[in-house]
Amino acid sequence: MPTAPNVDLLQGTLDLLVLRTLRTGPQHGWGIAQRIQQISEDVLRVNQGSLYPALHRLEHEGWIEAEWGSSDNNRRAKFYRLTRAGEKRLGEETASWERLSTAVARVLRMA
Amino acid sequence: MRALARARHFLRALISRGRVERELADELALHLELETEKRLRDGGPPEEARRRAAIAFGGVESVKDEVRESWGIRFLETLGQDLKYGARSLRRNPGFTGVVALTLGLGIGANTAVFSVVRGVLLRPLPYARGQEVVALHQPAPESGIEDIGFSVKDVADYAALTPSLEDVVEYHSMTFTLLGGPEPQRVRTGVVSAAFFDVLGVAPMLGRTFRKGEDAMGAEALLVLSHSYWQQRLGGDPNVVGRRFEMNDRVHTVVGVLPPLPGYPDENDVYMPASACPFRTQPRILEDRRQRGYQAFARVKAGVPLERARADVATVVERLKSEYPDAYPQGLAPTATLVSVREEMVRSARPTLLVLLGTVALVLLIACANVANLTLARLSDRGREMGVRAALGAGRVRLLRQLLTESTLLAALGGVLGLAIAFLTRGALVQFAARFTPRADEVRVDGAVLAFSLLATVLTGLLVGSLPGLPAFEKLARALAGDGRTTAGRSRQRVRSVLAVSQLALSFMLLIGAALMLKSFANLQKVDPGFRPDRVLTMRIDLNWSKYVNPERRVDRQRVLQVFEPLWERVRGVPGVVTAATGLTFPLNSAFSNNGSFMIEGIHQADQALPRADYHAASAHYFETLGVPILRGRAFDEHDRDGAEQVAIVSQGLARRYWAGDPVGQRISGDRGQTWARIVGIAGDVRQTALAAEPPDIIYYSFGQFPGYASTLFVRSSGDPVALADRITAEIRGLDPQAAVTNVQTLETIRHDALASPRLTAFLLGLFAFVALAISAAGLAGVLAYTVSQRTREIGIRMALGAQPGSVLRMLMGQGLASVVIGLLIGLVGALGLSQLVSGLLFGVAPTDPWCFAGSAIVLVAVALVASFLPARRATGIDPILALRTE
DSSP: OOOOOOOEEEEEEEHHHHHHHTTOOEEEHHHHHHHHHHHTTTTTOHHHHHHHHHHHHHHTTSSSSEEEEEEEEEEEEEEEOHHHHHHHHHHHHHHHHHHHHHHHHHHHHHH | OHHOOOOOOHHHHSSHHHHHHHHHHHHHHHHHHHHHHHHHTTOOOOOHHHHHHHHHHHHHHHHHHHHHHHTOOOHHHHHHHHHHHHHHHHHHOHHHHHHHHHHHHEEEEEEEEHHHIIIIISSSSOOTGGGEEEEEEEEEGGGGGOOOBOOOOOHHHHHHHHTTTTTEEEEEEEEEEEESSSSSEEEEEEEETTHHHHHHHHHOSSSOOOOOOOSSSSSSEEEEEEHHHHHHHHHHTTTTTTOEEEETTTTEEEEEEEEOOOOOOOOOOEEEEEEEEEEETTTHHHOOTTOOOOOEEEEETTTEEEEHHHHHHHHHHHHHHHHGGGGGGGTTHHHHHHHHHHHHHHTTTTTTHHHHHHHHHHHHHHHHHHHHHHHHHHHHHHHHHHHHHHHOOOOHHHHHHHHHHHHHHHHHHHHHHHHHHHHHHHHHHHHHHTTTOOGGGGGGGOHHHHHHHHHHHHHHHHHHHHHHHHHHHHHHHHHHHTTTOOHHHHHHHHHHHHHHHHHHHHHHHHHHHHHHHHHHHHHHHHHOOOOOOTTTTTEEEOOOOGGGGGTSSSSOOOHHHHHHHHHHHHHHHSSTEEEEEEEEOOOOSSTTTOEEOOETTTTTOOOOOOOOOEEEEOOTTHHHHHOOOEEEOOOOOOOOOTTTTTOOOEEEEEHHHHOSSSOTTTOEESSSTSSSSSEEEEOOOOOSSSSSOOOOOOOOOOEEETSSSSSEEEEEEEOOOGGGGGHHHHHHHHHHOOOOOEEEEEEEEHHHHTHHHHHHHHHHHHHHHHHHHHHHHHHHHHHHHHHHHTTTTHHHHHHOOOOOOOHHHHHHHHHHHHHHHHHHHHHHHHHHHHHHHGGGGGOSSTTTTOOOHHHHHHHHEEEEEEEEHHHHHHHTTTHHHHHHHHHH
């Protein structure tokens, strides 16, 4: 098993990633984790121990909604879906992340 | 929208808990399953794949725990755990729990009890409809030194007509009549009122009705409204009492209604009658003469009108009356007019005492809290390990603090329950106490507000007690976990404990000073010479049924009154054990009695000028001898001073000194502006006629033989126990007039004792609280020092091994105790100087900064503190250096 560089996700960053992942459509917890891992080419590994608390927290905040449905091979799974408020939140979070990363990048280049 | 989602989420987690838990389990199980499958797809043995997936996932339970945290119901569950755990830990330490619950119980109980009185008397709205609008009118004449000249019938009508801000103005006075028709003649205190009196007060009857408009008109039928207590106690709460007829003043009076329980205000009346039923109030001179100002006036301010405006209005009215009726105001009599809310009138004299008591018990509770915090700290050092283990097992800082708070709140709750019990048990005594200051005492009860107060006090106590030791506990914890447990760990906690001990001492010092001031004030009152000799004198009030003792002009028929009294004195003096007997107007130290009037001295005053005033009393032969009042000059009254002889008077020493440079004996004075004159035959010693704390009033005594009254007080000096004579003497009175009402049978000793009752109880309560506070603080100080000793055992052992003498160790430790005391004294001194002004209104003959009280309190505090620090310090000197060095 290839060892991937392990990156600790900052609190809040995970929220952003989860929200972004859900923009493509409803997904269950495992699916979200897989997707983040795939797209980041195994750089970002979502620790399950933080994924579920984060999902429940986002649900509690009203940014995502949960619904039980059937997964690929007909298993009952809890699907999360972005809400209107969640979409707005995603916009804000993305903007602020971009501001932050541009700033960090600039410092790294120029300082 | 989001808040709604959140609430739904929270409620779902709370209510359908089982389902939510199952769903969470399913969700996580699916994740694990999918993860395992994925690893299976990657190849390798299934067992290994499952194992790896499980490892990658981490602890399922801890994930669940964290998820639950996000549901927002966590705190409820942990609260349950905290409570269970706290209760267990308290049960394991019954000694600690008992001491703390008792300390807090005393503190909370005292506060609840005093608050219940404050609530009933000062805070609760009056039991009148819109009671805040009800006011009492006064016409003070400050230049003549008169608090209230009273109102005439015409005055009341004028105020009603001329004051736009008042809805109505009613008249009131109280008289005693004899009521016939019950099992025995009863002396009833009767409120004589305008028909609208109860409407102005805002009182609805409990049975029947109150008076209606026009029922106070001249010639109207005589009616009665009964007070609740009279109806209950004398008429057995007869439900058919409305319509019952009684005979009073030779007229039939019909009961029309019964009042609900009300404060005894303006007086503790038994019954009420309309003004037209009063045989005196209906005399033409009372109705017409504006100078007959024998009545009180009450009014209701129109809704929404501020008191200030109404006050300004009545001040205008009196100016108008003065200019319109100059004859009604003798030269120099320049009354003003004002009004005061009746609520203020009722509670004015109770407020200072109650507030001082409330402050005192609050301080006691603070001391109790500080002490319990101290105890908790001591206990925490034993629990350091436990806390450390819990922290190591993953308990967060906040969680630990919450555990402490839960425990202390549990303790406070125990104290609160105990406190409520104390409040219930002491309620009766407190109501009696309050009744000496205010007619509202009967309204004291443990109601919702009192329970709420008690709950609040309990919760605050729990928070205070729990957070005080909690703060240093965590510093210590942090260090202990960092492996730096021993040497400096105790330092900050020790500092907190010292601060707690010092503040207890400071607060105790303040309470001690308060108690000392009250005690000294009480001692001063007790030393006051009342002006009479109270030992072995029986007094009783005799009210003849006046209607049998008046002539057709409604004036007292002196002969007929004396026909009762002269044989009565004769017979009473013949009773074995009686030394002497006499009659006066009323008993001394009677604050309710007032018979003030003006007088003129022949050759000095003119009838049309403002005249000096004095209290008028009547005294029979042997009066001064019976009461033990000395005759300083001239002579006392004797049997010859009766109708037909020259009118005579005796003046009090103070009055003689104030108005005569030389000897007044032989001079003449007049109480009716020169119409009749009385010759002064003697000077009597000053008597505290109204109260021990009040300067003796100026008194003019008339001879009872010349001015007998049907309401009077009989005095009997005996050689043995005066109370034993009471029945015999009552029988003699009944033998002479079966309709005479005999009441207030008591000794002068009792009267004096009662006059001291409220200052005695106030001093006792403050002393008790100060004692409790001192005991708690001493225990606190001893605890701190004992803790120091246990912390410094090794150090002390080393010192002693190096040759320190026990004496120097003792001095060192006592020095620490003494330092706390000195700081406590200084802080307490500042506080006491600031607060002592608040008690000044309760003090008699002692300044609020009395140096003796301050010094005495300081000595007591230092002495107690020395003992408290000596005990643990002596234990330190017994430390065996060898053993001490081994302790680790």
